[in-house]
Amino acid sequence: MAGRVDAGATASASVPAVGTFDDLLAANRAFAADFRFGGFDGVAHAGVAIVTCMDSRIEPLGMFGLTPGDAKIFRNPGGRVTPQALEALVLGVHLLGVDRILIVPHTRCAVASNTEQELRARVSASAGIDASWQHFSVVTDQLASLTEDVQKVRSHPLIPDATQVGGFLYDVDTGHVDQRV
Numbered sequence: 002m003a004g005r006v007d008a009g010a011t012a013s014a015s016v017p018a019v020g021t022f023d024d025l026l027a028a029n030r031a032f033a034a035d036f037r038f039g040g041f042d043g044v045a046h047a048g049v050a051i052v053t054c055m056d057s058r059i060e061p062l063g064m065f066g067l068t069p070g071d072a073k074i075f076r077n078p079g080g081r082v083t084p085q086a087l088e089a090l091v092l093g094v095h096l097l098g099v100d101r102i103l104i105v106p107h108t109r110c111a112v113a114s115n116t117e118q119e120l121r122a123r124v125s126a127s128a129g130i131d132a133s134w135q136h137f138s139v140v141t142d143q144l145a146s147l148t149e150d151v152q153k154v155r156s157h158p159l160i161p162d163a164t165q166v167g168g169f170l171y172d173v174d175t176g177h178v179d180q181r182v
């Protein structure tokens with residue numbers, strides 16, 4: 002426990018203003034008081050890994066009837082199969098019990114409904130400084146990108162043929178998931 006105090010002192014220079022996160026930390030104390038996930042082993046108990054978007058309208062466990070402990074979740078803008086997503090999936094398959102992989106982009110996704118120029122302009126307007134140098138991985142054809150992403154996983158030399166890989170689209174207005182690939 003003494004080590005934790007030292008670590009906190011070291012990090013104090015970058016700690017934000019007191020009060021900024023109070024609501025969330027209070028909620029965490031309630032969460033910890035009724036903590037039900039102690040002793041979990043980190044294996045995906047349902048054998049599931051999900052790659053999906055960072056969008057706040059998505060609840061990746063609930064939408065498939067899963068609960069904490071069941072699945073590995075990797076999220077980024079658009080729910081794309083990036084090199085780091087592949088890294089996560091390889092670890093999931095070989096070390097963490099994953100045998101089914103779902104790639105799940107969604108309707109009305111910002112990175113699929115704006116051009117990179119539009120996102121740069123919007124971020125520039127928000128930031129008040131030029132953002133034209135910032136890369137945004139936009140999607141021009143969601144089904145084509147999904148097909149490509151599923152293929153990236155299926156063809157990865159460290160993802161076994163026995164691993165089931167599917168491409169899906171989540172409808173943020175109805176909650177329905179349809180398999181597309």
Ligand SMILES: [Zn+2]
Nearest residue numbers: 054056079110
């Ligand atoms: Zn999205």
